[in-house]
Amino acid sequence: MGHDWLIGVLLFIAMYKWEILLTILSSLSQEEARSISENVTWRLRKKFQDGKFSVGYSRFLGYDKGEDGNLAINEEHAKTVRLIFGLFIEGMTACRIAKELTSRGILTVTGQEKWNAATIKGVLANEKYTGCARIQKTFTPDFLTKKAVKNCGQVPSYFVEQSHPAIIEPAVFEMVQREMERRTKEGRRYSGVSIFSGKIKCGECGGYFGAKVWYSTDKYRRVIYRCNNKYDGKKCQTPHVTEEEIKAAFVTAFNRLVTERAGASCASEEIAANARLVRQTLCDTTDLEQEKASLQQELAVLVEMT
Missing domain, CATH: 1.20.5 (Single alpha-helices involved in coiled-coils or other helix-helix interfaces)
Incomplete structure (x- = not known):
């Protein structure tokens, strides 16, 4: 029993040294990870400067990996891409386009039957469909968390023209971008249901008229427009108008x-x-x-x- 205290002291010293050793090893490991991350980042940015980039082909609608390793048009999927842009130009929202593709039985790039609005928006905003590529849209500021953030000028970005075959004409793509921006400014007022949606403003409360369907399932079906504040807190008293009157x-x-x-x-x-x-x-x-x-x-x- 007299030596128990000595054993305890030795164990304490051993544990203390072990913690120091773990700290040293952790620091060395972190520095090694930093060095590897910096080397990988340098190689990637050098690749970007040379106009080279890679994509996830299995999730990229409209393109496959060609024999030369570059993007090659998948004609079957390209039809879907053109359809998405066409429906948007016709006035449909991303949500409605997703429902339209789902109802037509068109599969997503991953083989899913149901489309969603986020996927449609991603297609409409992807400049690669014009045959060009903007490289390094995101970057990873912290090599430990490895969380990618949007590049807002913190690091260089590169735009490569005519890097691969185009599916959408640049003029059409630019028109879609302007239309997306316009709809975003309109906010929730925009709707692709009718050309009059979001265009008729109430003279009494300043709200916007929305389309409503009466008797949707029988021969007396009618489309009317009424102030969206009619049954909200303001209780707008402006009468409705029919689509024919408009x-x-x-x-x-x-x-x-x-x-x-x-x-x-x-x-x-x-x-x-x-x-x-x-x-x-x-x-x-x-x-x-x-x-x-x-x-x-x-x-x-x-x-x-x-």
């Missing part, structure tokens, strides 16, 4: 606009003609030239007489 009002307003513009065009032409007449009248020096010639002749006669 169409008639639109046609009337459009015809009036065309007529007014035509009238304005005629008025502009008349004003321009009057301006030309005034300019011609003010700048016509024929009479002055004749009077000048007459005076010069009289002056010449007087000179001869003297």
